[in-house]
Amino acid sequence: MTGWVAVAGLGPGDEALVTPQVRAALDAASDVVGYIPYVARIAPRAGLRLHASDNRVELDRAAHALDMAAQGRRVVVVSSGDPGVFAMASALFEALEAGPQHWRALDIRVLPGITAMLAAAARAGAPLGHDFCAINLSDNLKPWALIEKRLRLAAEADFAMAFYNPRSKARPDGFARALEVLRTTCADARPVVFARAVSTPQEELRIVPLTEARPEMADMRTMVIVGSSLTRVIDTPRGPVIFTPRSA
């Protein structure tokens, strides 16, 4: 039997946001590989081996997946959200580039998913409705100076901005510095969305002006979205709705 690897996005949490394409890959898989909480989302069944691993071992996990596929296994590497956005797809290709030549002949597919920023944006309205950028605020793999440079240029370009991994126990201070950069470049009223665990029972949504944004409003399960200069909030009986007009 011919092996393959599918790097699949499970979306933000709600099973109704998993595409049929990803569901079909999981149904056809012999092995599922991924970070512990993502593998925990996969229902066990006969003939399916689950390989859960810890955070920060992405390259090992990718190599394991490629090695199993080379042995004829049908491997799904699971990511939350979309695998191509700050997730396992890049790690897999890094491992492919560094690995043995015969891996390059493998059948490797990336199956897109609903990424966190788009789930969060949909929940809040349409804050990413015009030109925007996505920035990973973690400085585990890149210098903080580069993050800060991108924040300044993104503000100057007047992009709406989506921040992944804004804050963690290991990185408690970076997001506070990011907010400081924004305060020096954006108007006080600039709306900021804190969207935590969107589409799960733990979902929390908050929309505040930049002056009221506080570092502790974010954790690792939070997407932060900052509007452009034209982003507006509409008050409704069902709560505030934020959107960026098409002319922004």
Add this chain to the structure above:
Amino acid sequence: MTGWVAVAGLGPGDEALVTPQVRAALDAASDVVGYIPYVARIAPRAGLRLHASDNRVELDRAAHALDMAAQGRRVVVVSSGDPGVFAMASALFEALEAGPQHWRALDIRVLPGITAMLAAAARAGAPLGHDFCAINLSDNLKPWALIEKRLRLAAEADFAMAFYNPRSKARPDGFARALEVLRTTCADARPVVFARAVSTPQEELRIVPLTEARPEMADMRTMVIVGSSLTRVIDTPRGPVIFTPRSA
């Protein structure tokens, strides 16, 4: 019966990329509203009214949807891709903001979908695997100077870039000017992805260095993705794979 509006993303074309959440909304709808080719993707059934309208009437379409919901209809506004990315969600909230006060009490939801840049990225590898931006190259609703400013700043920030609506019959020249901006700011070998009609039978994928990128490689059905300075291409027996490493 209580009316509602769901602004739903149909993904890039393949029905296997439509989320179960969107499918359920379509099953519950009394009315589907949208641009002609998107409404054409909805299977007719008893009890479902299809309202297809032409391009460039987004605000009228949004107002029509809100008005029907206010009359108790269950309305799905369909977009291709994700409704919050250069699509109908912002138009709907623009119409809501400008419309009668009673519309604000309506049940309005945005249902995310697989947006074109993530489907294209997945097909090509993982070119958006680190910080990136999405820019609509159409100057129908914003000045070209703003687009050019954003391109220059995005290159300076070393974002990977995804371009929506790169080129149309009505706008044959903008994309050529965008390529000129990139040629003055990025290295010759910078990889560029042209991904046309991804996930459909008309799909075409091309990865070229910036020096070989030509305006006529893009049309309205093409997503263009430009790598960051660290984006790389791996040659494989199955074709080239492009990815941006996690440290970019």
